[in-house]
Amino acid sequence: MPDEHTVGDAVYAKWPQTNLWFHATVVKSKKGYVTVRFNDEDATVETLPDKFVSAEGRFARSGSKSPGRKRSRSRSRGRSPGRKVKASPSPVKKTTTSTRTTTSTRSRSRSKTRVMRAETPTRQSARIQAKQIAEDVVDANGLTLRTSTVTSVTTTTTVNNHEASGTTTTTKTFVAEELVQKSRVGKTTEKDFGGVIGTFVMTLVMPIFIMHATFVANSGWVIKEHKHIAVRDLVDRRAIAIYGGWFVFQAILAMLPLGRVVEGVTLRNGTKLEYRCNGFIALLVSLAAFGAAVKLKYPVTIVCDLFPQLVFTGIVFSIVLSVALYIRARGCSNAALATGGNSGNIIYDFFKGRELNPRCFGGAFDLKFFCELRPGLIGWVMVNFCFISKDCLENKYPSYAAVLVAVFQLWYVADALWFEEAILTTMDIVHDGFGYMLALGDLAWVPFLYSLQVRFLIDNPQTYSWYTLTGFFLMNLIGFLIFRGSNSQKDAFRKNPYDPALAHLESMPTSAGKRLLVSGWWGMCRHPNYLGDLIMAFAWTLPCGFKFAMPWFYPLYFVVLLVHRAYRDDLFCRKKYGTSWNNYRERVKYQIIPYVY
Numbered sequence: 224m225p226d227e228h229t230v231g232d233a234v235y236a237k238w239p240q241t242n243l244w245f246h247a248t249v250v251k252s253k254k255g256y257v258t259v260r261f262n263d264e265d266a267t268v269e270t271l272p273d274k275f276v277s278a279e280g281r282f283a284r285s286g287s288k289s290p291g292r293k294r295s296r297s298r299s300r301g302r303s304p305g306r307k308v309k310a311s312p313s314p315v316k317k318t319t320t321s322t323r324t325t326t327s328t329r330s331r332s333r334s335k336t337r338v339m340r341a342e343t344p345t346r347q348s349a350r351i352q353a354k355q356i357a358e359d360v361v362d363a364n365g366l367t368l369r370t371s372t373v374t375s376v377t378t379t380t381t382v383n384n385h386e387a388s389g390t391t392t393t394t395k396t397f398v399a400e401e402l403v404q405k406s407r408v409g410k411t412t413e414k415d416f417g418g419v420i421g422t423f424v425m426t427l428v429m430p431i432f433i434m435h436a437t438f439v440a441n442s443g444w445v446i447k448e449h450k451h452i453a454v455r456d457l458v459d460r461r462a463i464a465i466y467g468g469w470f471v472f473q474a475i476l477a478m479l480p481l482g483r484v485v486e487g488v489t490l491r492n493g494t495k496l497e498y499r500c501n502g503f504i505a506l507l508v509s510l511a512a513f514g515a516a517v518k519l520k521y522p523v524t525i526v527c528d529l530f531p532q533l534v535f536t537g538i539v540f541s542i543v544l545s546v547a548l549y550i551r552a553r554g555c556s557n558a559a560l561a562t563g564g565n566s567g568n569i570i571y572d573f574f575k576g577r578e579l580n581p582r583c584f585g586g587a588f589d590l591k592f593f594c595e596l597r598p599g600l601i602g603w604v605m606v607n608f609c610f611i612s613k614d615c616l617e618n619k620y621p622s623y624a625a626v627l628v629a630v631f632q633l634w635y636v637a638d639a640l641w642f643e644e645a646i647l648t649t650m651d652i653v654h655d656g657f658g659y660m661l662a663l664g665d666l667a668w669v670p671f672l673y674s675l676q677v678r679f680l681i682d683n684p685q686t687y688s689w690y691t692l693t694g695f696f697l698m699n700l701i702g703f704l705i706f707r708g709s710n711s712q713k714d715a716f717r718k719n720p721y722d723p724a725l726a727h728l729e730s731m732p733t734s735a736g737k738r739l740l741v742s743g744w745w746g747m748c749r750h751p752n753y754l755g756d757l758i759m760a761f762a763w764t765l766p767c768g769f770k771f772a773m774p775w776f777y778p779l780y781f782v783v784l785l786v787h788r789a790y791r792d793d794l795f796c797r798k799k800y801g802t803s804w805n806n807y808r809e810r811v812k813y814q815i816i817p818y819v820y
């Protein structure tokens with residue numbers, strides 16, 4: 224049972240995202256959450272689940288339970304993940320500890336625990352280690368917790384004798400007291416995407432390019448036959464109704480009380496948001512609705528006829544949404560901001576997005592999560608299918624290459640929605656605010672540019688022998704197996720590093736507590752999932768042939784996007800894992816392509 228807290232109580236509170244506990248004072252206590260003020264120079268206020276707050280007397284008393292009252296887990300596996308003994312968040316000395324193992328020899332055993340006061344050398348190394356941990360710690364949003372003072376560090380060494388497994392493990396629990404830290408989102412000083420000028424150029428170029436690609440999908444880089452198109456020709460009520468109707472339809476599906484509700488990563492204030500994952504159901508319903516529309520002879524090809532108008536509507540919609548998001552974020556508390564979108568420069572912050580998790584309908588509807596996976600991603604599949612339907616109607620026999628690429632892309636989207644909750648740990652959800660980049664990316668770039676190859680193949684049918692088509696299929700399959708295999712391996716490891724199914728994998732410890740895989744897919748290179756994604760991108764484009772440049776935009780853009788993403792992730796991880804990240808880079812040398820890059 225967590226402690227009862229009264230306003231003004233002196234407590235120890237766990238600093239978000241660390242195993243470090245600090246002096247704090249209770250400001251408010253409500254329904255399982257306690258708002259505390261840390262005794263640091265900034266008097267940082269955080270709201271934490273009550274298990275992360277413990278009365279001071281209770282915390283220091285020998286033999287008392289840990290604040291979280293978690294049972295410490297000991298592992299006795301030979302492999303590295305198994306060797307890790309998860310340090311209890313409790314800094315208290317325990318006289319007895321219940322232990323559990325996760326292997327087949329799993330057994331519950333009372334372990335005899337000897338508590339030793341660390342003498343000077345250990346105490347000194349603990350102080351250094353605690354300081355290093357604190358310096359390396361970065362919160363869920365990539366924010367470094369800056370350390371200014373370490374006034375005292377206490378070390379307890381606990382030796383557990385595991386009778387059942389016959390192994391002896393040593394748990395060192397460090398208590399760092401009165402570390403003065405900050406976790407507020409400071410001004411964003413390191414700007415990526417070329418800073419203010421880069422983001423300004425991208426803000427202008429991205430919509431122009433989407434429009435341009437709409438008119439040249441079937442040709443080279445330039446519009447050869449110049450048709451004069453006025454902006455007023457691009458405004459069409461039917462296009463607005465189709466785009467708006469689709470967005471609302473997807474929003475309704477997303478809000479249906481179907482599918483699992485999962486928790487996202489821990490936020491800076493120690494809390495987690497909940498997300499309803501019913502994306503795969505939304506895809507099935509959308510496909511069924513499309514099938515019904517075709518069967519009922521509803522003119523789905525209107526999407527092809529009004530394509531430029533739809534693209535224009537999507538762009539305008541994304542711009543309006545981004546402006547609304549920017550204005551909304553001006554009224555946000557500091558705690559709600561993304562670390563990367565708080566530079567104070569309107570152009571940069573508008574592009575990157577200021578608010579991390581904008582939600583509406585009383586917090587029930589997460590805009591970024593919804594936009595990233597639903598209207599754009601499922602819309603991309605629908606655009607492909609509308610063009611295939613048009614081809615079937617006009618030519619009787621559809622272009623097999625176009626059908627194959629549409630199937631590959633449906634497969635990719637279905638996979639994303641089947642593993643929907645995996646997106647909750649991607650940098651878009653964890654680090655990036657929701658602004659112009661993601662709004663335009665999700666709602667116009669993905670549905671109207673990612674469909675480039677299928678649109679090209681409809682206008683320029685290519686004929687291939689069955690073994691060439693099989694070759695494309697195998698290439699896509701190989702890419703998919705690498706992409707899915709590596710993403711699932713990492714997800715499984717992050718969910719439970721002691722999963723027996725991962726016992727064959729080697730991992731290395733980091734100063735932030737989490738381990739990093741160094742064998743299996745993640746031993747080949749640091750981003751095997753990007754490699755798989757890229758192989759698929761090429762498998763979707765090769766069928767377009769080499770006569771025209773435009774379809775090749777997608778794999779070229781994707782290389783740039785993923786190389787830049789790998790670079791950004793490297794910066795985040797360096798902050799998060801400190802020197803351990805350098806050791807990891809030494810061990811796993813290549814970024815995306817083993818022995819090449």
Ligand SMILES: NC(=O)C1=CN([C@@H]2O[C@H](COP(=O)(O)OP(=O)(O)OC[C@H]3O[C@@H](n4cnc5c(N)ncnc54)[C@H](OP(=O)(O)O)[C@@H]3O)[C@@H](O)[C@H]2O)C=CC1
Binds near residue numbers: 648650716788
């Ligand atoms: N189709 C498209 O347009 C796009 C697709 N994608 C795809 O989205 C997917 C997600 O991409 P993204 O979020 O960028 O990156 P990753 O899925 O590669 O995630 C990077 C994070 O994984 C963790 N990690 C890194 N190395 C290891 C390791 N050795 N062991 C355990 N954990 C590790 C780290 O986080 P931590 O340690 O905190 O867990 C790191 O920050 C990719 O498959 C990518 O191809 C991405 C962009 C666009």
Ligand SMILES: CC(C)CCC[C@@H](C)[C@H]1CC=C2C3=C(CC[C@@]21C)[C@@]1(C)CC[C@H](O)C(C)(C)[C@@H]1CC3
Binds near residue numbers: 651661
């Ligand atoms: C061009 C701009 C500078 C950037 C626009 C970027 C966006 C288009 C992409 C950023 C990350 C994305 C992801 C997917 C789609 C593209 C965007 C939005 C993703 C949903 C595709 C399906 C995958 O399986 C995924 C892993 C779920 C992807 C997550 C990232």
